[in-house]
Amino acid sequence: MGMRILNEALRKMVNAEKRGFSSVELQPMSFLMVNYLKVMKNRGYIKDFDVFEPHRVGRIHVKLQGRIKDCKALSYRQDIRAKDIESYKSKILPTRQWGYVVITTTNGVLDHEEAQRQNLGGKVLGYFY
Numbered sequence: 001m002g003m004r005i006l007n008e009a010l011r012k013m014v015n016a017e018k019r020g021f022s023s024v025e026l027q028p029m030s031f032l033m034v035n036y037l038k039v040m041k042n043r044g045y046i047k048d049f050d051v052f053e054p055h056r057v058g059r060i061h062v063k064l065q066g067r068i069k070d071c072k073a074l075s076y077r078q079d080i081r082a083k084d085i086e087s088y089k090s091k092i093l094p095t096r097q098w099g100y101v102v103i104t105t106t107n108g109v110l111d112h113e114e115a116q117r118q119n120l121g122g123k124v125l126g127y128f129y
Helices: 003-019 031-042 082-092 112-118
Strands: 023-026 046-052 059-064 071-080 100-105 108-111 122-128
Touching: 003 023, 003 031, 003 059, 003 071, 003 122, 031 046, 031 059, 031 100, 031 108, 031 122, 071 082, 082 100, 082 112, 100 112, 108 112
Parallel strands: none
Antiparallel strands: 023 059, 046 059, 071 122, 100 108, 100 122
């Protein structure tokens, strides 16, 4: 999947939040996008999402919560080691209190806290706060 598709979907969610919508439709979809949304749901940034027709073009219906300020996918997948996650997080996120860096690891797509807990590195997909 191209990062352009993921970035367009995330920008659509941010724009819908800014305009005050309660839900947004994302199309086309990918399973990487589904995993990214699972991380956002586990951290309480979205309420829920439903996947329709996953084996064709597919679409995802996301119910928004109103917490997303910014959400981006990086166009280059930068490698990151487990010991460098903390410095990368402080460089990318605006504050220490909130926000998450999303990393794809051998154990799946995780946020930076879970990757540090499991002592795993990987490639940075993006961030949200």
